[in-house]
Amino acid sequence: MDDGDRPVVVSTGIAMTGQNVAFLLVLVVAVSFFSYSIQRALRTLRVGLPEQRLDAPGRRTWNLLTIGFAQSKILRERGAGVSHAAVFWGFLVLTAGTAEILLQGVWPGFGYEHLLPRPLWQLFMLSQEVFAVIVLAAVSWLLWRRLVAPPKRLQGEEIHSTEAVIILGVIAALMVTLFTTGAFEYVAREGVRATHFGWFRPIATALGGAFGALSLGTAETLRDVSWWAHALLVLGFLNFLPYGKHFHVVNSLINVWFSNTSGPGTVGAMKPMDLEAEVESFGASDVEQLTWKNLLDGYACTECGRCTAACPANITGKVLSPRKIVTDTRDRLREKAPYVVGELDVEGSAEAMRLAPGAQAVLDNRLLDNWITEAELWACTSCRACVQECPVSIDQLEIINELRRALVLNESRFPEEVLPTFESLERNGSPWAFSPADRAQWAEGLDIPTMAEKLERGERPEILFWVGCMGSFDDRAKKITVAFARILQAANVDFAILGQEETCHGDPARRLGNEYLYQVLAKGTIETLDRYEVKTIVTFCPHCFHQMGNEFPQLGGNYEVIHHSTYIERLLEANLVPLQTEHGKRLTMAYHDSCYLGRYNDVYDAPRETLRRALPVVNLVEPARTKSRGLCCGAGGGRMFIDEKEGKRINIERTEELVATGAETIAVACPFCMTMMVDGVAKLEADVNVLDISEVVAAQLDPAHERAPLVAGD
Amino acid sequence: MKIAVCIKRVPDMGARFKIGADGASIDETGLKFDMSDFDEWAVEAALQLAEKHAGSTVTVISLGPDSVQETLRKALAMGADAAVQLKAESVPAGGFAVAQALAAELKDGGYDLILFGRLAVDSAAGITGPMVAELLGLPCATALCKLDVQGTSATGERQIEGGVEQLAFPLPAVCTIDQGLVVQARYPSLKGIMAAKKKPLASKPAALGGVGVTITKMELPAERAAGRIVGEGADAVPELVRLLQTEAKVL
Numbered sequence: 033m034d035d036g037d038r039p040v041v042v043s044t045g046i047a048m049t050g051q052n053v054a055f056l057l058v059l060v061v062a063v064s065f066f067s068y069s070i071q072r073a074l075r076t077l078r079v080g081l082p083e084q085r086l087d088a089p090g091r092r093t094w095n096l097l098t099i100g101f102a103q104s105k106i107l108r109e110r111g112a113g114v115s116h117a118a119v120f121w122g123f124l125v126l127t128a129g130t131a132e133i134l135l136q137g138v139w140p141g142f143g144y145e146h147l148l149p150r151p152l153w154q155l156f157m158l159s160q161e162v163f164a165v166i167v168l169a170a171v172s173w174l175l176w177r178r179l180v181a182p183p184k185r186l187q188g189e190e191i192h193s194t195e196a197v198i199i200l201g202v203i204a205a206l207m208v209t210l211f212t213t214g215a216f217e218y219v220a221r222e223g224v225r226a227t228h229f230g231w232f233r234p235i236a237t238a239l240g241g242a243f244g245a246l247s248l249g250t251a252e253t254l255r256d257v258s259w260w261a262h263a264l265l266v267l268g269f270l271n272f273l274p275y276g277k278h279f280h281v282v283n284s285l286i287n288v289w290f291s292n293t294s295g296p297g298t299v300g301a302m303k304p305m306d307l308e309a310e311v312e313s314f315g316a317s318d319v320e321q322l323t324w325k326n327l328l329d330g331y332a333c334t335e336c337g338r339c340t341a342a343c344p345a346n347i348t349g350k351v352l353s354p355r356k357i358v359t360d361t362r363d364r365l366r367e368k369a370p371y372v373v374g375e376l377d378v379e380g381s382a383e384a385m386r387l388a389p390g391a392q393a394v395l396d397n398r399l400l401d402n403w404i405t406e407a408e409l410w411a412c413t414s415c416r417a418c419v420q421e422c423p424v425s426i427d428q429l430e431i432i433n434e435l436r437r438a439l440v441l442n443e444s445r446f447p448e449e450v451l452p453t454f455e456s457l458e459r460n461g462s463p464w465a466f467s468p469a470d471r472a473q474w475a476e477g478l479d480i481p482t483m484a485e486k487l488e489r490g491e492r493p494e495i496l497f498w499v500g501c502m503g504s505f506d507d508r509a510k511k512i513t514v515a516f517a518r519i520l521q522a523a524n525v526d527f528a529i530l531g532q533e534e535t536c537h538g539d540p541a542r543r544l545g546n547e548y549l550y551q552v553l554a555k556g557t558i559e560t561l562d563r564y565e566v567k568t569i570v571t572f573c574p575h576c577f578h579q580m581g582n583e584f585p586q587l588g589g590n591y592e593v594i595h596h597s598t599y600i601e602r603l604l605e606a607n608l609v610p611l612q613t614e615h616g617k618r619l620t621m622a623y624h625d626s627c628y629l630g631r632y633n634d635v636y637d638a639p640r641e642t643l644r645r646a647l648p649v650v651n652l653v654e655p656a657r658t659k660s661r662g663l664c665c666g667a668g669g670g671r672m673f674i675d676e677k678e679g680k681r682i683n684i685e686r687t688e689e690l691v692a693t694g695a696e697t698i699a700v701a702c703p704f705c706m707t708m709m710v711d712g713v714a715k716l717e718a719d720v721n722v723l724d725i726s727e728v729v730a731a732q733l734d735p736a737h738e739r740a741p742l743v744a745g746d
Numbered sequence: 747m748k749i750a751v752c753i754k755r756v757p758d759m760g761a762r763f764k765i766g767a768d769g770a771s772i773d774e775t776g777l778k779f780d781m782s783d784f785d786e787w788a789v790e791a792a793l794q795l796a797e798k799h800a801g802s803t804v805t806v807i808s809l810g811p812d813s814v815q816e817t818l819r820k821a822l823a824m825g826a827d828a829a830v831q832l833k834a835e836s837v838p839a840g841g842f843a844v845a846q847a848l849a850a851e852l853k854d855g856g857y858d859l860i861l862f863g864r865l866a867v868d869s870a871a872g873i874t875g876p877m878v879a880e881l882l883g884l885p886c887a888t889a890l891c892k893l894d895v896q897g898t899s900a901t902g903e904r905q906i907e908g909g910v911e912q913l914a915f916p917l918p919a920v921c922t923i924d925q926g927l928v929v930q931a932r933y934p935s936l937k938g939i940m941a942a943k944k945k946p947l948a949s950k951p952a953a954l955g956g957v958g959v960t961i962t963k964m965e966l967p968a969e970r971a972a973g974r975i976v977g978e979g980a981d982a983v984p985e986l987v988r989l990l991q992t993e994a995k996v997l
């Protein structure tokens with residue numbers, strides 16, 4: 033690596049000065065302490081339960097590249113998102129420069145200019161300054177936002193604001209010292225001025241020019257001061273990391289790799305649970321019953337508040353804050369870990385610590401109740417907005433679900449309104465106390481075969497139309513059932529229903545934490561489906577769709593489950609549905625995304641496409657929060673069965689937003705959303721229709737082609 | 747304190763019933779069964795008493811075919827300590843036969859308190875408890891909405907028309923429990939369900955007494971005729987009045 037007339041210093045030991053030796057010592061101490069801290073933190077993760085997270089390394093690495101390095105989730109938010117991504121990318125580039133600076137501290141002759149061809153090296157130097165400027169600008173804006181005008185999501189007691197300000201200050205100081213070191217070097221080391229400065233280091237060169245009046249000696253001293261300040265800040269920052277929230281800088285990337293929230297595995301499926309396992313308790317009431325990955329989530333949380341800002345419960349004034357769920361888990365871990373795994377430095381200290389005064393209080397505490405209250409847990413609609421927004425792929429919902437399981441399965445604690453739900457599920461096979469004999473009443477006179485009838489005739493229908501409990505018993509939802517059946521008949525689809533043999537698959541019980549009841553019901557349903565050798569199921573309820581398609585495999589039920597939005601879209605695309613060509617006047621419609629269809633299953637386009645195909649004159653408008661950022665209707669997570677007493681009603685908040693689009697009709701693709709929207713519209717006294725997408729399509733059916741003379745059951 | 751609770755397995759009363767082929771029983775196909783509500787409250791009352799008086803045990807007893815074991819398991823899952831099935835092919839309609847079998851089981855059990863629900867929601871007779879008390883020669887307090895035990899005696903309250911009656915009686919005694927004594931029966935937790943699998947459930951033949959009463963015929967109430975919409979608004983009033991006079995004959 034010879035570069036013309038510049039001396040190449042290869043041997044190191046001889047060139048070392050007193051300063052180098054001093055720095056070497058500092059470096060060794062800093063690195064050792066850092067590794068000690070990391071080990072300590074890792075050790076506390078051993079408090080959690082084991083969980084296999086090494087599967088699908090390719091997929092995980094892809095997540096790391098897109099969500100981690102390309103910052104895809106951070107960038108969902110304009111403004112702060114862009115600033116943060118800039119700081120992050122700047123850091124990646126600058127870390128390369130930092131490595132050089134630290135190495136030069138012990139090995140003065142070291143430099144990338146010896147390793148890289150000159151043009152590349154110049155580019156590298158330029159990138160350092162460019163990113164330093166960007167980082168400085170971004171940090172200034174973030175500081176301004178923290179100190180002068182904090183947005184709502186950065187307020188709240190669980191936030192460590194002072195810490196954030198200090199960290200931002202340190203980053204700013206790092207950038208400034210980077211420039212000043214270069215500038216003083218420019219003045220002090222005339223020998224390299226020509227080769228090491230110029231257009232590729234515009235700021236150091238310009239600053240150096242400005243300091244031109246300094247004597248060589250002063251400049252050299254200032255350069256050393258600047259260099260040491262920079263190096264010490266770097267090492268200090270590194271060592272402070274594991275003790276503050278900026279530990280996320282290290283942990284977030286690791287967490288993204290280990291996370292399952294964007295796959296691998298089935299997105300949104302609740303954790304399987306072995307009810308036969310010989311365990312003391314079920315679910316999680318303290319950190320030991322969460323997995324190490326749940327605990328790592330705590331260390332990865334940046335406290336950015338994106339989750340809480342998107343949480344429908346929090347937005348409408350409930351006590352729940354998904355960020356608090358995560359930070360409470362972390363803080364409880366920090367509180368308890370020393371008593372479980374001990375401190376790293378003392379052998380067997382866990383036992384010793386448990387005898388110390390004050391230990392009992394900590395051991396008597398637990399995550400459930402002492403940190404996270406019942407009210408917070410029951411406020412969750414399981415909408416997944418928090419999981420979707422989290423830039424570091426934390427799974428807040430899994431913690432909530434595990435705690436709910438502990439409440440219900442170990443302690444039978446749940447809102448009193450839920451008891452009749454559980455009892456009806458047990459006795460009547462649906463969440464409401466309707467007689468199972470009435471399940472298929474909607475189908476009377478509609479010439480809809482049951483699986484049993486088909487089997488008797490020796491036929492095996494192509495698809496099973498799974499009606500669901502809402503579709504079977506709820507008066508409004510029954511109209512959706514009939515509309516969808518009419519479409520199937522008009523398209524000559526070979527289908528059947530289970531009729532009275534259909535029972536709830538238990539999803540509401542599962543979401544409400546009652547895994548036992550869920551498994552009883554789900555296994556019963558799987559048995560029925562397998563008895564008829566069902567392969568393909570179509571349903572208009574996103575909860576049934578998600579449960580049977582994504583969670584039944586955990587219990588050995590494997591079926592192709594299709595949501596009616598997708599199914600109708602396919603029928604329309606294949607021109608199988610006879611539609612009228614007369615469309616009437618142009619209609620403005622807003623489609624409301626169901627959480628279990630959208631965020632759980634990534635179905636955003638099919639319902640919209642169905643509306644456009646069936647009704648070409650439609651003018652589809654989008655509410656402010658839409659698609660993956662759509663706001664929940666308030667019915668998910670078993671909230672349908674719990675009274676909403678605190679704060680504003682979620683369905684009102686959502687209906688207001690939909691009505692504000694100016695739409696004449698709100699289209700939904702979920703019977704639960706239907707209930708909530710109908711109620712919202714009534715409460716707001718808005719002159720707006722609420723229709724299921726299948727009702728929009730059914731209204732367009734060509735009467736001349738309808739197979740059977742169907743009179744809807746209304 | 748040793749507490750026994752006698753419980754009955756009954757069909758879910760919200761179901762649509764059909765008469766069986768013999769015309770004197772209900773057709774059980776498709777029916778869901780569970781513990782009678784009053785019995786559930788009696789179990790809850792027993793569990794609360796046991797929690798208050800350390801060292802107490804709660805034994806649940808049910809008479810019937812093997813399916814009653816499911817109901818007994820539920821009581822065990824709620825927290826009862828032991829269960830006894832008095833095996834019989836079916837539950838005789840005459841309460842006295844049942845009472846004799848229960849009394850035979852309870853006689854030497856050394857129980858301080860024997861609880862029943864005020865009545866079984868299917869047969870609604872409410873006589874088994876008092877008959878057992880009579881057979882055992884024990885005091886009997888019925889339809890209690892409050893029950894407290896002090897050493898070897900107990901006090902209770904029962905709701906009567908327009909007031910409350912306060913009772914005192916020595917133990918052992920038989921009590922039947924009315925709605926309102928407990929706010930709600932506890933929901934068995936999974937932990938409880940798992941623990942129940944390991945609790946003792948004895949099954950022995952029921953020493954049924956002679957059957958005095960048999961059911962000879964059962965009938966469903968007459969179907970209610972479908973509602974009719976006469977019309978809308980003020981115009982419909984004359985027609986409505988006419989129908990109420992001539993058809994319904996209520997005016």
Ligand code: SF4
Nearest residue numbers: 343412413415416418
């Ligand atoms: S799932 Fe939805 S309701 Fe529950 S904490 Fe997350 S954002 Fe809030």
Ligand code: SF4
Nearest residue numbers: 333334336337339422
């Ligand atoms: S959980 Fe995720 S979104 Fe929520 S505050 Fe922490 S890092 Fe931000």
